[in-house]
Amino acid sequence: MLSMTPKELKERTALRINPCKTCQPVGAIYCALGVHKCMPHSHGSQGCVSFHRMFLTRHFKDPAIASTSSFTEGASVFGGRTNIETAVKNVFDIYDPDIIAVHTTCLSETIGDDINSFIQDMTIPEGKLVVHTNTPSYVGSHINGFYNMMCGFIKYLSRKTGKSNGKIAIFPGFVNPGDMREMKRIASLLKAPFIMFPDTSGVMDAPMTGHYEMYPKGGTKIEEIAALGDCEKVIALGEITSEEPAALLEKQCKVPYELLPLPIGISATDEFVTALSKFSKCEVPYELEEERGQLIDIMLDAHQYYYKKSVAIYGDPDTVLGITSLVLEMGMIPKYVITGTPKEDFTRKAEELFARYSVEGCKAKASADLFELHQWIKNEKVDLLIGGTHGKTIARAEDIPLVRAGFPIIDRYVHSYMPIVGYKGAMRLVEMISNALMDRMDRDCADEDLEIVM
Amino acid sequence: MQGAKILDERKDFIMFKDSCCGDGKINCEKESVSGAVSQRACVYCGARVVLNPITDAFHIVHGPIGCASYTWDIRGSLSSGSELYRNSFSTDLREEDIIFGGAKKLAAAIDEIVEKNSPKLIFVYATCIVGVIGDDVEAVCRKAEEKYKIRVIPVKAPGFSGTKSLGYKLACDAIMELILPHKDIPKTGGINIIGDFNLAGEMWIIKNYLNAIGLNTVSTITGDANYESLIKAPSAGLNIVQCAGSSVYLAKRMEEEMGIPFIKVSFFGIEDTTNSILRIAHAIGDENAIKRAEEFTKERSARAKEFISKYKPKLEGKKAAIYVGGGFKAISLIRQFNEMGIKTVMVGTQTGKKDEYEIIAKIVEKDTVVLDDANPSELEAFMKEKGADILVGGVKERPLAYKLGIAFCDHNHERKHALAGYEGVENFTKEVNLSLNSPVWGYVKG
Numbered sequence A: 001m002l003s004m005t006p007k008e009l010k011e012r013t014a015l016r017i018n019p020c021k022t023c024q025p026v027g028a029i030y031c032a033l034g035v036h037k038c039m040p041h042s043h044g045s046q047g048c049v050s051f052h053r054m055f056l057t058r059h060f061k062d063p064a065i066a067s068t069s070s071f072t073e074g075a076s077v078f079g080g081r082t083n084i085e086t087a088v089k090n091v092f093d094i095y096d097p098d099i100i101a102v103h104t105t106c107l108s109e110t111i112g113d114d115i116n117s118f119i120q121d122m123t124i125p126e127g128k129l130v131v132h133t134n135t136p137s138y139v140g141s142h143i144n145g146f147y148n149m150m151c152g153f154i155k156y157l158s159r160k161t162g163k164s165n166g167k168i169a170i171f172p173g174f175v176n177p178g179d180m181r182e183m184k185r186i187a188s189l190l191k192a193p194f195i196m197f198p199d200t201s202g203v204m205d206a207p208m209t210g211h212y213e214m215y216p217k218g219g220t221k222i223e224e225i226a227a228l229g230d231c232e233k234v235i236a237l238g239e240i241t242s243e244e245p246a247a248l249l250e251k252q253c254k255v256p257y258e259l260l261p262l263p264i265g266i267s268a269t270d271e272f273v274t275a276l277s278k279f280s281k282c283e284v285p286y287e288l289e290e291e292r293g294q295l296i297d298i299m300l301d302a303h304q305y306y307y308k309k310s311v312a313i314y315g316d317p318d319t320v321l322g323i324t325s326l327v328l329e330m331g332m333i334p335k336y337v338i339t340g341t342p343k344e345d346f347t348r349k350a351e352e353l354f355a356r357y358s359v360e361g362c363k364a365k366a367s368a369d370l371f372e373l374h375q376w377i378k379n380e381k382v383d384l385l386i387g388g389t390h391g392k393t394i395a396r397a398e399d400i401p402l403v404r405a406g407f408p409i410i411d412r413y414v415h416s417y418m419p420i421v422g423y424k425g426a427m428r429l430v431e432m433i434s435n436a437l438m439d440r441m442d443r444d445c446a447d448e449d450l451e452i453v454m
Numbered sequence B: 001m002q003g004a005k006i007l008d009e010r011k012d013f014i015m016f017k018d019s020c021c022g023d024g025k026i027n028c029e030k031e032s033v034s035g036a037v038s039q040r041a042c043v044y045c046g047a048r049v050v051l052n053p054i055t056d057a058f059h060i061v062h063g064p065i066g067c068a069s070y071t072w073d074i075r076g077s078l079s080s081g082s083e084l085y086r087n088s089f090s091t092d093l094r095e096e097d098i099i100f101g102g103a104k105k106l107a108a109a110i111d112e113i114v115e116k117n118s119p120k121l122i123f124v125y126a127t128c129i130v131g132v133i134g135d136d137v138e139a140v141c142r143k144a145e146e147k148y149k150i151r152v153i154p155v156k157a158p159g160f161s162g163t164k165s166l167g168y169k170l171a172c173d174a175i176m177e178l179i180l181p182h183k184d185i186p187k188t189g190g191i192n193i194i195g196d197f198n199l200a201g202e203m204w205i206i207k208n209y210l211n212a213i214g215l216n217t218v219s220t221i222t223g224d225a226n227y228e229s230l231i232k233a234p235s236a237g238l239n240i241v242q243c244a245g246s247s248v249y250l251a252k253r254m255e256e257e258m259g260i261p262f263i264k265v266s267f268f269g270i271e272d273t274t275n276s277i278l279r280i281a282h283a284i285g286d287e288n289a290i291k292r293a294e295e296f297t298k299e300r301s302a303r304a305k306e307f308i309s310k311y312k313p314k315l316e317g318k319k320a321a322i323y324v325g326g327g328f329k330a331i332s333l334i335r336q337f338n339e340m341g342i343k344t345v346m347v348g349t350q351t352g353k354k355d356e357y358e359i360i361a362k363i364v365e366k367d368t369v370v371l372d373d374a375n376p377s378e379l380e381a382f383m384k385e386k387g388a389d390i391l392v393g394g395v396k397e398r399p400l401a402y403k404l405g406i407a408f409c410d411h412n413h414e415r416k417h418a419l420a421g422y423e424g425v426e427n428f429t430k431e432v433n434l435s436l437n438s439p440v441w442g443y444v445k446g
């Protein structure tokens, strides 16, 4: 497998091989699914949305709904105005959501449809809403799509009434429902009244009930998105993913924000906890102190198995930065960290982390792909890979263990229900990492070296 | 939900066997309605799935990253040789390419491939926006062919130009483009297997059957195919077409332009498998092959029937819903469920053809619902109304079925076990049984 990957590096300018990102609409749909009774709508050809839904379903193993304008040849020449008008009418008639969140596709962007004016002109049933965002996939990645959709909701819905609701807004970043649950648990422990936006918990990890709910219980309520404008403050998690919507809300409603890394690992979780506790003026409860202490205890117990081991981490920018920070805390060497998302900030932040922990010989790159990562590894091997499913071919070709974390994971189950954020999430990552390395030791060692006690 | 809420425009896409249009008239082969939560894939997707199993080809998606990333190694087509096709190549078009055109980038991408490798065959898929920005993909491919003396074949497949079926047709045209220059090679009388993509090794099963009755396979199109084997296809004496939906068109062209006759076959279910093997032997007309086919099918179908009979007590009386891509496959599945004693209460396809819907209407029972291009709420409503116990479908339907507490069997690209041939009958029976009778259903609250 992947025997074609040559060791010798050569710069490519035109050819993308084995991407480490996907297109904006996937992020936009994921964001919109985190809003209660919302139908994500793709303004473009039917094919795109079919792909996007499948992509999300493969990761979450849960249905991901979205409707489409179904462009035809005609629409691709004359624009998609009638398509979206018919679509919005049909969607409200038959699927009855409270809100439709429209995003564009490459096609509707290229032909230059002005969605905003379409929305202004269409008849929308009483009490229902339509919002939109632009998600041209030839810019950025699914991460851009995710925050662009957040901005779309904020632009249309968030208002400052002048009366504070005393709450803190939490923007979770592009993470799993399991992570969002953990963030909410921590906020509740710190007695901070909050609005999480978006919130896919209870939607993309909805329980089996014996009947199909097109709109499961979870998701940020429309009133809550409106109320973001009256929040005291925003904690924007994921410096690359959450800054734009936070900055927009500040501009639009004067809500200040604090930009923090995703709370992956000890220090990033500490920052999150501190920010919440400062806000709620609630001392960090014993429950959290205890978890933190347990995490450190675990890290000390097992450290000899991962200390100074080298690792390659790939995936979405904030997730990769978060995991990088955790492995540095563990004393590992994050030899290669890459993201496919074209954000140079990523490289800078990764290098800052390298410097903070004084590790040498580590490389970070944005706009990279898995083919290039494979070539790096061929030149200098690592002990472990951390990332989504698509690294498994590299893992196999180079015989390196793989820990699955991030997006997309389409060849395993349960992951989207479990956190990698918070102290609990860090424990889970430490467990997965040490298990992977120790399983490998057990597999590779000579008979006489097989240890019962490790 | 009481009954199904159906969009008015969608009514013509649904029929009840015992009501209004019992004559098998259904409004198929059309694009989805605006606003539908459609399960239907696009032209590009159709073209890609047909060509993707050509294992030693470079498949370059000329377009933005999404179209490429979704089709990266998603189909379980197995290879006995090159693994090249399991990589994702694209031009990952950026904003400046949209403004200034992407033709140069495409040419450069091809250069970058040729510099590093020695490809014999490159397919270039042009997706939606390439059509709109007006890149002359054909010219780029032609130039690359001349420059490198290899085949570089454009597949212009903008998603908006039709449905997945059109994509199949474009793929067939691309294959013709590849093999036509070799059309005058001498005939050897062997067989081409067309329209099987070697999912979970199914092509190998069919090949083994032909082998067992003494017939030779020339080319497999496209499961486990490669450049060298494909260009030999014109030497065959007979084409057998397994997935009619995607490939009958190719067989017709090969008949007209190369004089190779074809027959449609299906290797899903005992009945279809046996008939197909016998018909192939008769079509070749070789006495020895016919005799061997009779013996072979007799022995193997008896074995498969015995296998099913062991499971029958657990399956009898259950009700199945089918939602698959092509009509031909739906037909096979209905027959297969019959063999197991399971009744089909709902049938839907994404790209079923008129004549296929006519056959379906004939072989299902009176109250069975037949749907074209259904959406989740229709699927849900009819499955509940009809009390289906199991749904056979593709990846998007799996979570839906499970949420409804209905068992599921993947009969699409992601199937993990071969479902073709007599082996497939055993696997399918096992899978249906496993899913229907999993202990976890006992914990679902009604």
Ligand code: SF4
Pocket (backbone or CB within 6 Å): A023, A024, A025, A044, A048, A051, A104, A105, A106, A107, A137, B063, B064, B065, B066, B067, B068, B127, B128, B129
């Ligand atoms: S056309 Fe654009 S939006 Fe559609 S799948 Fe391709 S990259 Fe994504």
Ligand code: SF4
Pocket (backbone or CB within 6 Å): A045, A046, A047, A048, A049, A051, A106, A107, B042, B043, B044, B045, B063, B067, B127, B128, B129, B157, B158, B159, B160
């Ligand atoms: S852009 Fe066109 S070709 Fe690409 S996925 Fe969408 S419909 Fe298909």
